[in-house]
Amino acid sequence: MGRNNWTQCWFTACFIGLATLCVAQAAGSEAHLAKRHGLPGGDYQPFAADSPFNVLIPANPQLDPNSSQIISTLLGMTNDSLGALRTAAEPKNIDYTIPFYYSLPTDPLFTIQCFYDGPPPKWGNCPLQNAQIHIPSYALPENSGGAPLKSDHHLGIVDPQTNTEYDLWASAKPKPGGGVLRIGWGGTGPTTGLGINVFGATASGFALTIGIVRAADINAGIIPHALQMAIPCAANGVYPAAVESDLQCPSGPIPPYYGMRMQLDMTDAEIQALNAPAYVKTLYTALAHYGAFVSDTGTGDSIGFQTESGLTYTQLGLADPWVALARANGLTPNLPEPDPYAAYYFPLDVTGVDLYQRLRVLALCVTAGTC
Numbered sequence: 301m302g303r304n305n306w307t308q309c310w311f312t313a314c315f316i317g318l319a320t321l322c323v324a325q326a327a328g329s330e331a332h333l334a335k336r337h338g339l340p341g342g343d344y345q346p347f348a349a350d351s352p353f354n355v356l357i358p359a360n361p362q363l364d365p366n367s368s369q370i371i372s373t374l375l376g377m378t379n380d381s382l383g384a385l386r387t388a389a390e391p392k393n394i395d396y397t398i399p400f401y402y403s404l405p406t407d408p409l410f411t412i413q414c415f416y417d418g419p420p421p422k423w424g425n426c427p428l429q430n431a432q433i434h435i436p437s438y439a440l441p442e443n444s445g446g447a448p449l450k451s452d453h454h455l456g457i458v459d460p461q462t463n464t465e466y467d468l469w470a471s472a473k474p475k476p477g478g479g480v481l482r483i484g485w486g487g488t489g490p491t492t493g494l495g496i497n498v499f500g501a502t503a504s505g506f507a508l509t510i511g512i513v514r515a516a517d518i519n520a521g522i523i524p525h526a527l528q529m530a531i532p533c534a535a536n537g538v539y540p541a542a543v544e545s546d547l548q549c550p551s552g553p554i555p556p557y558y559g560m561r562m563q564l565d566m567t568d569a570e571i572q573a574l575n576a577p578a579y580v581k582t583l584y585t586a587l588a589h590y591g592a593f594v595s596d597t598g599t600g601d602s603i604g605f606q607t608e609s610g611l612t613y614t615q616l617g618l619a620d621p622w623v624a625l626a627r628a629n630g631l632t633p634n635l636p637e638p639d640p641y642a643a644y645y646f647p648l649d650v651t652g653v654d655l656y657q658r659l660r661v662l663a664l665c666v667t668a669g670t671c
Contacts, residue, residue, distance in 0.1 A: 342520025347495035364661040373553040384645035387622040389633035391610035399609035400456030408478030428486040456508040467501035504595040505542035515621035523586035528606040
């Protein structure tokens with residue numbers, strides 16, 4: 301090798317080395333910043349170990365006596381499909397995902413006013429009416445570019461000092477410095493509890509941060525809990541959901557219901573043998589081990605597994621991890637990015653998997669632990 305070639309090679313190696321070092325340092329800085337702001341890493345299981353979301357489904361579980369009819373109804377509503385994970389191409393768009401933030405006692409103080417509180421109260425007395433909550437100055441609700449009720453405008457605030465989560469629905473954008481924050485409705489509960497019943501930002505009463513699919517878990521290859529699942533419509537309400545149906549299904553086939561726990565009946569070996577992306581295998585494994593609970597309705601003709609919002613990261617100056625995941629899987633937004641509905645869709649259906657034969661509804665006693 302001649303001197304010039306050796307020199308060029310040496311400089312190239314140095315450049316590659318520096319670039320690699322810079323990328324590593326940047327990734328390290330992002331990880332440090334995320335940790336500093338309380339964001340958990342992969343393989344994260346929120347709330348108590350005995351929460352219904354965190355308890356493994358036993359072998360050979362008892363099934364709902366109407367399991368096959370319910371699955372038939374559900375798949376009929378959703379074009380015989382599990383659909384796709386959805387996350388916005390631009391987090392401030394209409395993304396139907398959950399942004400959540402960790403607060404500090406030094407963050408601005410807000411007094412909550414619930415505009416769905418009446419008179420007369422629409423759903424009883426709003427649990428957060430006149431509550432005072434510290435909210436980070438950078439926090440934004442879902443679809444922060446639009447008006448409340450144009451989309452759900454969810455906003456989750458976790459106070460690690462008191463182990464409390466505050467869940468807001470139809471939240472306005474918090475103003476700098478604090479003051480009054482108008483929301484449609486909301487609820488609160490301990491992050492050390494079960495994550496059910498007392499949280500008021502979804503129809504089921506489940507906490508916003510329980511059962512959501514997080515990019516860090518996908519990257520880690522494990523989701524160690526059940527999933528929150530939104531569907532076109534549901535009837536009634538059973539444990540662990542705390543709701544009676546507010547959107548009746550059409551008469552006819554036996555409908556799914558709030559609190560229904562659906563499981564994918566596949567072994568780990570079958571899942572790993574699938575010709576499918578790694579994220580699909582990770583989600584399928586969670587559906588087989590823990591299942592998914594119906595938490596909300598109104599999804600049109602699709603199943604929606606609740607995902608975390610990119611706002612949780614971008615509002616801290618971090619990159620949106622969903623964008624990196626989408627690009628790594630060769631995905632592009634389904635619409636031009638300026639469109640407010642533009643989103644990345646991560647397909648979940650797998651060729652050769654008969655969902656009618658593989659999905660089943662568990663008996664209520666399985667989640668209650670009485671059978």
